Amino acid sequence: MAPREPGRPARLASWAAALLLALGVERALALPEICTQCPGSVQNLSKVALYCKQTSELILRDRCCLNQKGTILGLDLQNCSLKDPGPNFTQAHSAVVIDLQTNPLKDDLTNTFRGFTQLQTLVLPLNVSCPGGINAWKKVISYVDNQICQGQKNLCNSTGDPEMCPENGACAPDGPGLLQCVCADGFHGYKCMRQGSFSMFMFFGILGSTTLSVSVLLWGTQRRKAKTP
Template sequence: MARRGPGGPASLAPCAAALLLALGVEAALAPPEICQECPGSVQNVSEVARYCKQTPALMLHARCCLNQKGTILGLDLQNCSLKDPGPHFPQALTAVIIDLQANPLKENLTDTFRGFTQLQTLVLPRDVKCPGGIKAWDNVTDGKENRTCLGQRNLCNDTRDPALCPENGSCAPNGPGLLQCVCADGFHGYKCMRQGSFPLPMFSGILGSATLAVSAALWGTQRRKAKAS
């Protein structure tokens, strides 16, 4: 039997396995789309870069600061000619710091930051107000060309309106200046008045039956039309 040389198939197998592993790791670490919303990378003088470098476990990738799991903790989209942060912006819900300065942003951004409960530092163009207003932040500072919103406040601690949430619900933050009512365990539905878990199997069965009936009716109608023609 002929012996395989050093460049034979057997010697290539480990190299192929290593290449596949490297490609798999690269795919697993592929950043979310929002990190590539505009070209370039985070500049060293950026507040996002400074935040990211404070923790060795964090890394800069494109326009994002990511942890080892690929979760976004910082996002720098400054000077990207953005009128709004774009459809991929909710991917940054976990961000602690976001920089949007030097963009022609629309003025009212409250709904844009719905769900951004972890956000503690937000840098905006000088003429754009902090989402939620001054009361939604511990401190608002104005620079020459930017405005910085610092320390998102939990407004649930400030409101004493008993009608805000139902008896079986509790107040929870939902982004700068935004609140939501969360039903207590065992309650759901309108004003959290229904007790017990949501009947998902029954709901799915009803929805499936209705969909099947409509599909059958449409199929029958189309078949009759085909025969008639």
């Protein structure tokens, strides 16, 4: 048996610690851009901070409340001089609580919150309407300088229109006041009329052959032009 190299366990421990530190730094750098879009941090008495402190597994980082996987559950962008939430706002589609008060926001925010199906508490400036209107929320509370849209409704349960979606589709929420039709398993395409799984191999095969044909045609055309005196 070969003699054990002295000091080897200590060096292995040092390498392991360095690896964990590097992974921690990488995770810190992976913070979603929306969390640092506005300087400062979440205020202690904001709706986002109060929600985040209810569960020990949640952490406050810059303007976000995150779970252990880095998923945004709360976003506080109050007093950020925002006319609109910006292109990175969709990173917070999983948020349960969002605070946008004290911002010069445009009034119509319906499409801004498309896909925000988990949102239950939204704090807005007093002059900005709740996305989807009052019928999209269980309660709308107005205060002196802000309003709170509370409890997003699932409008699929209250539309009363059985023909809204095709026979092989089902209604699904798509954000405050928004709905979408989702095809049942085994169906796809226009009005969910095509049966069977969507063939990605066929799609990319057709796309690749079309691209190759166009490329060869253009190459041949340009070559003939180059040979013409």
